[in-house]
Amino acid sequence: MISITNLSYYLGDRALYENASLHIKPKDKIGLIGLNGTGKSTLLHLIVGNYQPDAGHISKSGGCTIGFLNQDLLSYQSDDSILSVAMQAFERANELQRQMDAVIHEMEVNYQDKLVDRLARIQEEFEALDGYSIQSKAEEILEGLGFSTADLQKPLRLFSGGWRMRVMLAKLLLQKPSLLMLDEPTNHLDLPSIQWVEKYVQSYENAVIVVSHDREFLDNVCDTMVEVSNQKLNYYGGNYSFYIEEKALRNEIQKGAYENQQAKIRQTERFIERFKAKATKAKQAQSRAKMLDRMDRVEAVVDENAKVHFRFQFTTQPGRHVLQLENVSKAYGDKEILKNTSISMERGDKIALIGANGKGKSTLLRVIAGTEPIEGERRLGHNVLFTFYAQHQLESLNIEHTILEELKYANPTKSETECRTILGCFLFTGEDVFKKIKVLSGGEKSRVALAKVLVSEANFLLLDEPTNHLDMQSVNILIQALRQYEGSFVVVSHDRFFVEAIASKIWYIDNREVKEYPGTYQEYEWWQEERGEEETAKGKEAVMTSLASMNAVKTAPAATAAPSKNGSSNGQALKQLQNKVNQLEKEIDELEKRKTEIEEKLADESVYSNPTKLAELNRQYADIKQKINKSTENWEQAVLEVDALG
Known part of the structure; x- marks a missing residue:
């Protein structure tokens, strides 16, 4: 479909690509990976034609269309609604719709057979393009990407850059190009949206190239990895996990070949040095010197898995209790973010705060930091010293400082060597280290800001999306740093690999309350899946019960229904049933309260670390759920009977 042959591209005197080749086939799902600055985004611009290669060529098959989602689209603005912007994907269908409207308007004042024929032809093509369903398709994709139904008619200009990027992604997905190119699509998506895009790309019928530093996303959507390294495009026929294993194997082979070649070079150089001045051996020495010049050199293996070789230390040890929020409420006007929520954390807690955008994660971090006015109480523990990393803090870096000066400014007690x-x-x-902050890229500034946070000697860290703009090597460094960090932290992130690697507890916001799951992210996902299956099963059971009850009422014999002809008997029975409904509602409320109390106890460390207590509470939990289900069935039956008598 697309063939890249002997591609060379230079930035000044630096080669990004040198005789690189790649063939993209229909239905390929390619993950394009490599360190920052190696030219991944540049390759996408070369493919789409925004840049021209210095040598080699890129050829496309006839009819090949390309859709390109890139960071430049963040600046796109329009007064049109986001639904209208997304529906711009259907150019021909929109044009046909305008033609139909014009013909219908003309027929209202000048009805002619030729207009009827023209309308029929337009409608036939419109139906062939599935024109009557394009709006529902656009709505489905926009809502899948996190927009509410009410948002769809709002102008695009009202939304932030990240949300505008989602609209442009929706437009591209609706266009269904032959090749869909996505440059860091997960940077501006929350977790539910990332999972939705994953499913969409998995089922996408055409080719896809994704540039991403989200390992989980690459694992789930890609069947091929292409690594940009040493000015070449290196092909791996599998997902990211396969790439890791295969690259380790290739590196081992390359390392052996490199060492063997180096040994041969050293031996040859010794021979040349020893015999070049000896008349009887000079010719052989010259021959071997020419052989060395012609030799295809094996590249040394570069270890891209940088290791953290120091320990982050703090001098002030905090008390056992790090944070306590009690009955905290926070609202912006009529919009409630938190309501009467309470949560606590203790020394050493490693917490990931996850969930959809708009739930209040960043607000909660600011509440913890004390920068948001709240109702309720926020208490930091004894000797707790915190530092807060957020994306806007990149702007607080002193652009006139060098990188080294900025780090020394953050902690003057550190020596230059440290x-x-x-x-x-x-x-x-x-x-x-002597580069000025003002010349750094966004990713480099993020690394400087993170380094400042981790040398601040704070014993409590608040980190809001720290992996944004970081490549995989930098994310790996941050993971190592946080794993060995002996303090406590709360991290907001949508990177599942990162969260699984660093967090021992999960916080999430549900119904304006902060709730805790006492386990890893993977365990939390399993728990959520089980909850979802339980709710689905409960819903199906309720429906079946209702249907059975309705059928029983419909097929009840006449003799049973006879008392209803007597007004007095009917009124008495109705009153008794209504009392029963009210009693069951109170019973269900009490059972639900008891269920919530047990859930809170199950999240208590003193309980889930004690097998005996845990087993007893699990038994009580199962028993209470069974009672709730039984009472709910009885309530539904009573309501149906009230309806039948009424």
């Missing part, structure tokens, strides 16, 4: 060691772990080596 600072350079820390910066080396964040991929700033050699002369890099």
